Amino acid sequence: MADKEKMTLIMFSGEMDKVLAAFNIAIGGASSGMDVTMFFTFWGLNVIKKNEGSIKSKGIMRNMLNYMNRGGAKRLPLSKFHMAGAGKAMMQRLMKDINFPQVDELMRIAKELGVKFIACTTTMGMMGITKDAFITEVDSFAGVATYIAVARESKINLFI
Amino acid sequence: MADKEKMTLIMFSGEMDKVLAAFNIAIGGASSGMDVTMFFTFWGLNVIKKNEGSIKSKGIMRNMLNYMNRGGAKRLPLSKFHMAGAGKAMMQRLMKDINFPQVDELMRIAKELGVKFIACTTTMGMMGITKDAFITEVDSFAGVATYIAVARESKINLFI
Amino acid sequence: MADKEKMTLIMFSGEMDKVLAAFNIAIGGASSGMDVTMFFTFWGLNVIKKNEGSIKSKGIMRNMLNYMNRGGAKRLPLSKFHMAGAGKAMMQRLMKDINFPQVDELMRIAKELGVKFIACTTTMGMMGITKDAFITEVDSFAGVATYIAVARESKINLFI
Structure with missing residues (x-):
């Protein structure tokens, strides 16, 4: 049986x-x-990342970095609106009003359809983030060599 | 006759x-x-989008979103200069001075060369934008399934 | 002998x-x-670009553009931290503390491994940057046609 065509994001x-x-x-x-x-x-x-953020980081600077990068699909900023100078509260109202799909709902659907989640170990090392900081939906932890191996076999490769 | 190689942006x-x-x-x-x-x-x-922006949106919040996203190739912001903290007036002067190519001119050339424009119906639905908000150069309106079908046959795929 | 698989960024x-x-x-x-x-x-x-920036540009507006785009791997901004509203001094401390790899070190390794660097002549013309503004590691100067020729033969294409 032929392999399925691959996409790597x-x-x-x-x-x-x-x-x-x-x-x-x-x-x-x-x-x-x-x-x-x-x-x-x-x-x-x-x-x-889990909502509570990483708890295993070492040192005050890494803690600050972790605070700025608190995990959780509900906490992501929206760059464009920031640029427009509008307040965040108004934006949250707007998002709700127009029924913007939620990231956590899309993530659930993606997992149901078999989308694989890989967390980059290079970034984890750099930022002092440990495996227990992540949600259980993560399939594996790997570096750039793993990315290259999958991407060179993929029909669609995107950097987002 | 062999098909032409494809690029999808x-x-x-x-x-x-x-x-x-x-x-x-x-x-x-x-x-x-x-x-x-x-x-x-x-x-x-x-x-x-046409310069006048969408006129068919419903509700005050969507109107505000439309205002922030007024269409027209002449109205696009330039992110980098914003970040550098420089005023927009100086930037417009600068752009003119260095003879930066205009987006509407490039768009015209692209159409003459047969580049196809597809507007994403998912975003349109989310933001309450109707088809009449767009310029006539748009070839079709479609969702992600159409994107995937074209992209998986493409030699070059980019997310910009 | 078969050609190596290509990647174009x-x-x-x-x-x-x-x-x-x-x-x-x-x-x-x-x-x-x-x-x-x-x-x-x-x-x-x-x-x-070399650390000293371009010296051959013409006109005060281009000079201003060059100032805002001073070259050098050590001068690159970090967009995300800017957005978070944190001061640059704290950020530099943070970067050092977490032992973030330096761009110039990575660039050296990339060259040792044979990665080719091409500078875009279209942007150079637009911004009035001349060839002598660049570091000697640049392999060639070329436009979009060269990019297309390499990218359509590549297994991995990314826009970063």
């Missing part, structure tokens, strides 16, 4: 709008019969 | 610098004999 | 976090036996 950004786009593309690919891998790195790691 | 950003880059790549691809599709989504929809 | 952003990600991916690809090309354009040109 690098989720670099932790901004809500890009995260929504990434999950929509991942779900679209999986729904179309593709084998989809999402590789979470840098700010993208925030998407798959 | 997701135009996610509505920032002028990224839009310029995307059109340059699209024009380069079409000039090199590729079959190019641009899939406009999220803030990228602003690029292909 | 467009380095559009000049932000340190994205530049780090790009070099990590480039090094990962080259280490895995791929033939990697990095195409530097727009703000990405800052990464491969």
Whole structure:
């Protein structure tokens, strides 16, 4: 039996709008019969962190970094609105009003369709984040060599 | 006759610098004999909206969203300069002085070379934007399944 | 002998976090036996400019643009921290504390592994930057047609 065609997305950004786009593309690919891998790195790691954030980091500077990068799909900022200078409270009202899909709901659908989540160990090492900081939906922890191996076999590669 | 090789660009950003880059790549691809599709989504929809913006949206919050996302190739912000803290007036002077190519001119060339424009119906639904808000150069309105179908056959896929 | 598989990265952003990600991916690809090309354009040109910046630009507005885009791998901003509203001094302390890899070190490794650096002549013309503004590690100066020719033969294409 032929292998399924592959799609590999690098989720670099932790901004809500890009995260929504990434999950929509991942779900679209999986729904179309593709084998989809999402590789979470840098700010993208925030998407798959538990709500409480990492508790194992060492030192005050790393703690501050962790505070600024508290995990949880409900905490992601929305870059564009920030730029427009509008207040966050108004934005949250707006998001609710227009029935913007929630990241955690899209993440659940993606997992049901078999989308694989990989957390980047290079970023984890750099930021002092340990494995227990992440949600259980993460399939594996790996570095760039693993990314390259999957991406070079993929029909669709995107950096988001 | 063999099909032409394909290129598919997701135009996610509505920032002028990224839009310029995307059109340059699209024009380069079409000039090199590729079959190019641009899939406009999220803030990228602003690029292909009419100058007057959408008039069919419902509710005050959606109107506010539409105001912040007024369409028209001449209204796109330039993210980098914003970050540098410089005033917009100085920036416009600078852009003119260095003869920065205009987005609407690049868009016209892209269309002449046969680049296809698709507007993302998912974002349209989310933001309450109707088809009449867009310029006539838009070839079709479609969702992520259409994107996946074209992208998996493409030699070059980029998320911009 | 079969050609090596190719990877082509467009380095559009000049932000340190994205530049780090790009070099990590480039090094990962080259280490895995791929033939990697990095195409530097727009703000990405800052990464491969000499520290002193361009000295040949004409006119006060171009000089201002050059000032805002002073080159040098040590000068790149970090977009995310800017957004979080934290001061730059604290950020530099933080970066040092967590032993963030330096861009210039990664660039050196990339060159040792044979990664090719191309500077985008379109952006150079637009911004009035001349060839002598760049570090000697740049392999060639070329436009979008060259990018398309390499990218359409590549297994992995990313816009960063």
